[in-house]
Structure formats: C-alpha cells, structure tokens
Amino acid sequence: MNAAGMVEVVLPGKVEPEGLQVRRGAVPSAGPGQVVVRMEATGVSFAEQQMRRGRYYDQPPFPFVPGYDLVGTVAAAGEGVDPGLAGTRVAVLLKVGGWASHVVVDAADLVPVPDGIGAAEAETVVINGITAWQMLHRKARVRAGQTVLVHGANGGVGSVLVQLARAAGANVIGTASARHHAALREQGVAPIDYRTEDIPARVRELAPDGVDAVFDHVGGRSVVDSWRLLAPGGTLVAYGSASTRDDEGSKQWPVLKLLGRVWLWNALPNRRRACFFNVWAGRALNRGRFQDRLRADLTEVFEALRRGEITARIAAQLPLTQAAEAMRLAESGTVAGKVVLHA
Numbered sequence: 001m002n003a004a005g006m007v008e009v010v011l012p013g014k015v016e017p018e019g020l021q022v023r024r025g026a027v028p029s030a031g032p033g034q035v036v037v038r039m040e041a042t043g044v045s046f047a048e049q050q051m052r053r054g055r056y057y058d059q060p061p062f063p064f065v066p067g068y069d070l071v072g073t074v075a076a077a078g079e080g081v082d083p084g085l086a087g088t089r090v091a092v093l094l095k096v097g098g099w100a101s102h103v104v105v106d107a108a109d110l111v112p113v114p115d116g117i118g119a120a121e122a123e124t125v126v127i128n129g130i131t132a133w134q135m136l137h138r139k140a141r142v143r144a145g146q147t148v149l150v151h152g153a154n155g156g157v158g159s160v161l162v163q164l165a166r167a168a169g170a171n172v173i174g175t176a177s178a179r180h181h182a183a184l185r186e187q188g189v190a191p192i193d194y195r196t197e198d199i200p201a202r203v204r205e206l207a208p209d210g211v212d213a214v215f216d217h218v219g220g221r222s223v224v225d226s227w228r229l230l231a232p233g234g235t236l237v238a239y240g241s242a243s244t245r246d247d248e249g250s251k252q253w254p255v256l257k258l259l260g261r262v263w264l265w266n267a268l269p270n271r272r273r274a275c276f277f278n279v280w281a282g283r284a285l286n287r288g289r290f291q292d293r294l295r296a297d298l299t300e301v302f303e304a305l306r307r308g309e310i311t312a313r314i315a316a317q318l319p320l321t322q323a324a325e326a327m328r329l330a331e332s333g334t335v336a337g338k339v340v341l342h343a
C-alpha cells in the first residue's frame with residue numbers, strides 16, 4: 001500500500017462483496033479538536049454484512065465507507081489537541097468509516113489501547129467487547145452464581161459475552177451451531193444447537209426455574225421465547241434481529257417491532273424486565289457522558305484481555321484492499337473469530 005496516500009473501501013450501493021470499490025486519495029488533515037489515526041486494524045462485523053444488503057437499520061445513504069471500528073496510531077493532532085498523543089495506539093468506535101488507511105476523528109472519541117496488546121488483538125474486542133461488557137454489567141448486572149442464556153455464543157459479540165459472564169462467575173447456556181459445541185464446553189458453557197434442538201425445552205431442562213438474563217440478537221420468534229425463559233427478577237437484553245438479515249422490506253421494521261415488544265413487556269405487571277441495547281444510546285443527549293462510559297468500559301475490556309479472561313479470536317488477517325474476500329470469508333460461516341483487515 002502507498003504509505004504517502006490514503007486508501008479506503010467504498011460501499012457504492014446494494015452489492016455482492018465483489019462490488020466494494022477501492023478508492024485512493026490524499027491523506028486527510030485534522031481540524032481543531034481532531035486527530036488523524038493511521039489504521040492498523042479494522043474488521044468485518046455483522047453490521048457490514050447487513051449494510052451491503054441495505055438492511056442495517058440506521059446506515060447512511062450509499063455510497064459510504066463502511067467499517068464499524070478500528071485500532072490505529074495517532075499520526076497527527078489538530079489545533080487544541082495534545083501533540084504528545086502522536087504515536088499512541090488507540091481504538092475508535094465509528095459505525096461507518098473504519099475501512100480506510102487514515103481516519104479523522106475527534107480526539108475525545110479515542111480510547112487508549114494499553115501496552116502489550118497488539119492492534120489485531122485489540123480490534124477483535126472493540127465493538128464486540130463494548131457491546132458485551134455494557135449488556136452484561138450495565139444492563140443485566142449479572143452476578144456470580146446466576147444463570148444466563150447467550151444466543152450466538154460463538155459469534156463476535158456472543159463469544160466475548162460468554163467469557164465475560166464466566167469471568168463474573170455466571171453459569172452460561174449458549175446457542176450455537178453444532179460445530180462450535182466442543183469449544184463451548186471447554187469454556188464451561190452448556191451448548192444448545194439452535195438449528196436442530198427445541199431451545200426453550202432444552203433451557204428448561206438445564207434451568208428449571210428460568211434464567212436470570214438472556215442476550216438475544218436473533219429477534220423474531222426467538223426473542224419471544226427468550227422473554228418467556230426468564231426467571232422472576234430476570235432481564236432480557238435484545239440487541240439485534242439477525243433472523244431478518246435476508247428479508248425484503250423496511251429495514252427499520254424488525255427493530256421497531258422489537259422496541260414495541262419491549263415496551264409492552266415492561267408495561268405488563270411482572271417481575272421481569274426487557275430492554276433493547278443500542279451501543280450508541282445516549283450519545284446525542286450527552287456526548288461527554290457517552291465518551292466517558294465508552295472509555296471506562298472499553299478499558300475494562302482491554303484489561304480483561306490482558307488478564308487472559310477473554311481471548312482475541314482472529315479468524316484471518318487480510319489487507320484492506322482485499323475487503324471483498326474478507327467479507328466473503330466472514331459471511332461464509334466457516335470461520336470462528338473476527339476477520340481483521342490491516343492497512
């Protein structure tokens with residue numbers, strides 16, 4: 001890659017992965033309060049898979065540069081930013097824009113990556129780690145001895161959630177395809193095959209009094225079952241609608257339906273609680289508070305990585321210019337862990 005220029009990958013519209021376009025240009029400069037981050041690692045998450053189908057509920061209009069998060073080093077600091085930041089390794093949560101060799105961001109959005117953690121390793125736990133951490137500790141407030149159900153226990157978010165829940169002393173039941181079950185058992189997780197087994201019946205066998213928390217990214221029928229599996233005092237955390245990824249029609253409708261269900265369940269007289277987790281919630285209302293929480297929680301995730309409580313699972317590392325291959329690989333369902341792109 002040309003070190004003197006900027007390279008980015010553009011999603012021009014609803015396309016197959018091969019339709020992604022590589023664009024080259026000048027390295028951008030930082031305005032007041034901003035920095036230029038030289039990307040070292042970004043990745044393919046479920047969001048990009050939905051975005052290329054035009055199915056992510058709040059994606060920008062095409063064309064745009066996708067890339068939910070990145071890890072890199074500060075290459076230049078704009079006016080009003082501590083010049084000493086140059087050379088620091090940082091993580092940034094973006095939603096879009098990360099698939100670029102250089103990215104301009106507000107300095108206040110940076111989260112330092114502690115020494116001893118590599119860029120690709122750190123990348124695997126940015127969006128996945130912050131989502132898992134906040135759902136577990138801020139939403140469900142899971143405690144030692146409780147039992148939780150994690151859907152997609154081998155996925156990007158799910159695998160971090162499982163490890164953080166085990167580190168917190170919880171018993172974990174996890175749904176996953178059968179090929180992941182041996183690895184899940186090794187982590188102390190009771191696996192259920194969501195493709196062939198009756199999930200509610202199996203969960204009731206394993207936890208006859210119900211579970212204390214369910215983390216559901218599947219939506220549709222699954223989230224109704226998830227609600228019913230809660231023990232008194234339990235919390236449902238819904239955070240996606242993976243089951244509608246390939247549907248036609250409004251991309252907002254599955255999420256609106258979920259929000260409606262959550263509202264209704266909470267309005268019923270009961271001792272259970274439901275919420276829809278959105279990692280961006282609260283940002284528009286109070287950006288400083290959002291940034292403080294993000295920094296504090298992601299730092300906890302990096303420390304858990306450093307302590308070995310969670311492991312970085314890298315499925316493959318490819319150059320940014322091979323984003324199409326990376327996306328194909330991530331969507332193939334044949335790999336475990338994050339497909340990481342490097343500059």
Ligand SMILES: NC(=O)c1ccc[n+]([C@@H]2O[C@H](COP(=O)([O-])OP(=O)(O)OC[C@H]3O[C@@H](n4cnc5c(N)ncnc54)[C@H](OP(=O)(O)O)[C@@H]3O)[C@@H](O)[C@H]2O)c1
Pocket residue numbers: 045046047127128131151152153154155156157158175176177178180194217218239240241242243277278279280333
């Ligand atoms: N709300 C938020 O703020 C937020 C933030 C981050 C992510 N998310 C959402 O979280 C979800 C997961 O993202 P990710 O990047 O972790 O995706 P990922 O790595 O692709 O993992 C998804 C996992 O879902 C599993 N799966 C698919 N269909 C399933 C079903 N019917 N029942 C149970 N599991 C099923 C797959 O399991 P197998 O491989 O075992 O088949 C796969 O491991 C996405 O829907 C994403 O949009 C939401």
